[in-house]
Amino acid sequence: MASDSSASPPRSPSLLTKEAYWSSFYTDEQHTYESSGNEGEEWFEGQVDNIVEWLVNDLIGPSRAPTLSVLDVGMGNGLFLARLVDEGFTNLHGIDYAESAVQFARRLMEDRRGDWPDGVSVRFDRLDVLACEEELRAVLREGGYSLVHDKGTFDVMWMRGQAGDDSAIEGYLRFLDCAVAAEGLFVVTSCNCTDEELQATFGGSFEHVSSLAHPSLAFGGQTGQVVSTVAFKRRQTD
Numbered sequence: 001m002a003s004d005s006s007a008s009p010p011r012s013p014s015l016l017t018k019e020a021y022w023s024s025f026y027t028d029e030q031h032t033y034e035s036s037g038n039e040g041e042e043w044f045e046g047q048v049d050n051i052v053e054w055l056v057n058d059l060i061g062p063s064r065a066p067t068l069s070v071l072d073v074g075m076g077n078g079l080f081l082a083r084l085v086d087e088g089f090t091n092l093h094g095i096d097y098a099e100s101a102v103q104f105a106r107r108l109m110e111d112r113r114g115d116w117p118d119g120v121s122v123r124f125d126r127l128d129v130l131a132c133e134e135e136l137r138a139v140l141r142e143g144g145y146s147l148v149h150d151k152g153t154f155d156v157m158w159m160r161g162q163a164g165d166d167s168a169i170e171g172y173l174r175f176l177d178c179a180v181a182a183e184g185l186f187v188v189t190s191c192n193c194t195d196e197e198l199q200a201t202f203g204g205s206f207e208h209v210s211s212l213a214h215p216s217l218a219f220g221g222q223t224g225q226v227v228s229t230v231a232f233k234r235r236q237t238d
């Protein structure tokens, strides 16, 4: 649920802001996969079909999918990128700071690769989005990606901000500067920020392109949007 940063006192950073939490999360997912074949959890699972349909049909256009380079930020088990392969994308890169996520995503892709057409390239690397610029540039595509996608990872930076540490949001903005190509798209889905908060955060270097309306929940007599998905385009610099 969206939080009101002006009204809430700073909270302790949640477990979800800890690398150790995600490391053990994806280690467990891989154990489950090896024993039962269950591929694991995708964040905002109930909204993912809508996000993919909107991304492909409204934002990009299906014919452009094979031509775009895509980066998924904090890809976890990598299932979102597997969905994009099914939609015709061919040039995909996932990064995550949890080594176990990278290992598991690679494992799942190896098992799926046989069903994919020739020419599909999917890569996973360990990278902390808050690393220094030199480390970021060593892993990220030179010149950036045509589409940078984030589902649930910016939320981790936002939670740190809510706990009084703005350095993660500032670091994330520096990361985007290295990651998004000139006039590239950045698409973010969050359950902690409202559409307005996302626009206020990214509006400096990016212009708002479109927002996806998700069904909202009524709670305590108030209606609020639970999940926000917003697309931005990198502003041209002179």
Ligand SMILES: C[S@@+](CC[C@H](N)C(=O)[O-])C[C@H]1O[C@@H](n2cnc3c(N)ncnc32)[C@H](O)[C@@H]1O
Pocket: 022, 023, 041, 042, 043, 044, 073, 074, 075, 076, 077, 080, 095, 096, 097, 098, 101, 127, 128, 129, 130, 150, 151, 152, 153, 156
């Ligand atoms: C809420 S999960 C979302 C996973 C995936 N995007 C999905 O939609 O299922 C957040 C992910 O962000 C990763 N993450 C958190 N902080 C990160 C950081 N500083 N750098 C890279 N990845 C990070 C976590 O390891 C985790 O995989």
